[in-house]
């Protein structure tokens with residue numbers, strides 16, 4: 001009995017790791033390769049990883065965020081356009097000029113203070129701006145671009 005349970009746990013663990021890696025976190029549509037690119041956790045893990053601590057308009061202190069650069073993500077998807085329409089799980093939608101991602105090291109963040117962001121807490125993906133490095137970013141016009149629970153990007 002004990003062995004059966006252990007074996008079951010092992011099988012589940014072995015099966016769950018790749019399944020989690022293949023989990024689609026983001027879907028890019030519009031002016032991207034073949035009109036649609038599904039981005040998995042493994043795709044994101046294969047990109048260069050970046051991070052920094054920054055203040056935010058919704059949390060205390062300066063949490064550290066890690067993930068990938070939005071410009072690397074868009075390059076991976078072959079995005080060619082002027083803006084992205086970012087859509088969240090809660091159907092919040094906001095248009096962001098792609099120039100932001102070249103001007104600033106904007107993150108598609110996957111972790112905060114080393115812990116994976118979950119859908120319950122602004123995850124799995126949160127658009128994060130380097131707010132403390134550029135005074136102009138501490139502004140409501142940019143706060144609205146910090147889309148959390150990001151699930152889709154439409155490139156135009």
Ligand SMILES: Nc1nc2c(c(=O)[nH]1)N[C@H]1C(S)=C(S)[C@@H](COP(=O)(O)O)O[C@H]1N2
Pocket residue numbers: 057058088089090092140143144145146147148149150
């Ligand atoms: N997914 C999602 N992201 C979002 C929002 C939202 O409602 N849903 N609100 C935006 C707005 S309008 C602002 S100002 C900042 C901070 O939102 P808050 O002040 O409502 O916490 O997050 C932005 N990101």
Ligand SMILES: [Mo]
Pocket residue numbers: 143144
């Ligand atoms: Mo807002």
